[in-house]
Amino acid sequence: MNTFQLSWKNLRYKPLSTLLILVLFSLGVGLISLLLLVENQLRENFEKNLAGVNLVVGAKGSPLQLILSSMYHIDAPTGNINLKEARPFLNPKHPFIDQAIPISLGDNHKGYRLVGTSQDILKLYKAQVASGKVWERNFEVNIGASVAKELNMKIGDEFKSSHGFVDEVDMKHDHTQAFKVVGILAPTGSVIDQLLLTTTQSFWLVHEHGEEEHQEDEGEEDHEHEADHDHDADKGHSDEDHDHEKDKHSEHEHDDHDHEDGEHEHHDHEEHDHEGDEHHHEAALNAIPKPLFEENDSAEITSLLIKFKALNFQTLNMQRNINENTDLQAATPAIEIARLYTLMGTGEQVLRLLAAVIIFVAGLSIFISLYSSLKERKYELALMRVMGAAQTKLFFLLITEGLLLALMGFVIGTILSHLGMQLLASFMKDTYRYSFTAFQFLPQEWFLLIGGLLFGFIAAVIPAVQASRTDISETLTQG
Amino acid sequence: MLRTQGLNFVYPLGERLTFPDLRCNDGEHCLILGQSGSGKTTLLHLIAGLRTVQSGSIVLNDTKMSELSAGQLDRFRGRNIGIVFQLSHFVRSLTLEENLGLAQRLAGLPVNHSRISSILAQLNLTHKLRAKPDALSIGEQQRAAIARAVLNQPALILADEPTSALDDANTEQVIQLLQEQAASVNATLLIVTHDNRLKTRFEQQIQL
Structure with a gap:
């Protein structure tokens, strides 16, 4: 039973709370990822089709x-x-x-x-x-x-x-x-x-x-x-x-x-x-x-x-x-397309802001969930200390839970965005005769992963520090 | 062998407790009696290394616990001391088997499934192997806690009011199991309690 497995079991123990976080996180990640995909492929299409026409x-x-x-x-x-x-x-x-x-x-x-x-x-x-x-x-x-x-x-x-x-x-x-x-x-x-x-x-x-x-x-x-x-x-x-x-x-x-x-x-x-x-x-x-x-x-x-x-x-x-x-x-194609980007850019920015807010809320929900669970988990955390776990062990347990939520949120979000892209691709194809692909993965998606994990980490830090500081004796005496 | 010498504890509000020196040999069973507020639990926590010793010393099998670093103490406790609390706690998201496996891992030992199975069989808990702690009755939980305390064959088993929440029949069973299990691993057993039902069962008694 390593830290990772234990984190996973803890998350599964509270399925609804975990589900809520995953929904929020994957929505945020999925939206940003979808925006990246659409923007990238639109640009790619637009630029390829410029074809040197002056x-x-x-x-x-x-x-x-x-x-x-x-x-x-x-x-x-x-x-x-x-x-x-x-x-x-x-x-x-x-x-x-x-x-x-x-x-x-x-x-x-x-x-x-x-x-x-x-x-x-x-x-x-x-x-x-x-x-x-x-x-x-x-x-x-x-x-x-x-x-x-x-x-x-x-x-x-x-x-x-x-x-x-x-x-x-x-x-x-x-x-x-x-x-x-x-x-x-x-x-x-x-x-x-x-x-x-x-x-x-x-x-x-x-x-x-x-x-x-x-x-x-x-x-x-x-x-x-x-x-x-x-x-x-x-x-x-x-x-x-x-x-x-x-x-x-x-x-x-x-x-x-x-x-x-x-x-x-x-x-x-x-x-x-x-x-x-x-x-x-x-x-x-x-x-x-x-x-x-x-x-x-x-x-x-x-x-x-x-x-x-x-x-x-x-x-x-x-x-x-x-x-x-x-x-x-x-x-001039280049100028008109640049103008089009500017027009799209505004809408895109609003959506990105929305996605950022959703991710922030997701991060907040990770924090709240972990923090509030500390209260109900204080005995088991103290118990783990009694059984020989060092303070750092508890710290990393909570951090792992935060990271795991972020990672799963990212994976689900990425799957959602690529499915969404697939849907959009068929729609765009019918409407605009444009070919988009759902199976293109962008380097920016790695940044999104790193960003998401960072969010999970930050959200988990305070609860993790609290967990590692659990006063075993006090906690057990109360029990 | 457990020896304590000159143990003192000062609470944050200034109240000072002085504990009598203890000397328990391997395999010996001791009862520490005291009323509420007499500091029984504090003494037990000091011996378990759950509280920092302010003055005096605790020596378990030649290891002076007050001189260990925090990390060393955690590891030492996990490996050498088994504790049964008044109310048993488990990691709620894990099954009984997983909880015991966790106790082995946290003590730095490999997970030994046959040891877990045999100890649960001895305590008549085999059917609860894959049950979550919530699904255990109070008596079963206390037996499971005993299983966990003796699992790593510790040198010292500490029990803090292990019977106060139990009826007579369960009390009898729990004390008997504690004594049997301690004997089977030749551990020193130290029980702190105010439960007079236990007085008749222990020869060595210390009054706080």
């Missing part, structure tokens, strides 16, 4: 919303922007911009966001295709690792996207061509795991079709005709648009285009040669789309993720210039 350009509105929707895919977009406005950033010869990745949002598949973008996004998030190939043509899709796992999707699977960001049956684009999975990405731990990626043009096609639903039959015929025409005319891109634009727009757009082509004649030529004739006789739906830079002015995208070649005076000014001189909005 600037996000999109429609005017809340900059935080722009960042959250375009980079973290957890909010609705601020709106769309015309390609006319976005075109300067897409110029591959832009002196400052290393990468400008278009993002088109607005559709989902079973709650997972479908993103119209360019292949450059893979480089941004350091994503690689684990099986299959990178999407290339319209309606080809690469899916993130989590999407593949959660929806059990394989290469070759076809699906029709739904409008909006939540899975609703009646929002399905039933009359468009189905998307086809051609590649599955390896897990990256970033938000891309939760996305379905396709071409920007696929997005336009889906939505144009949606608007045209009632005239679909005619549209289908037009298709064939236009495709042939395309082949002859050797003017692929304008015809593609023509095909799917509402009729009332087509004339006007055609004009626009010619004008545009005139300006970029040289560039256009190269493209056409490169694409070659083989694609042009296929239905435009499955064509390899042109670079966005060459698409027509009125086409819309949601935003652009911009990575600078280097940070300098001009790039620093770019954000201000965009915000002041254009209809666009530019936001």
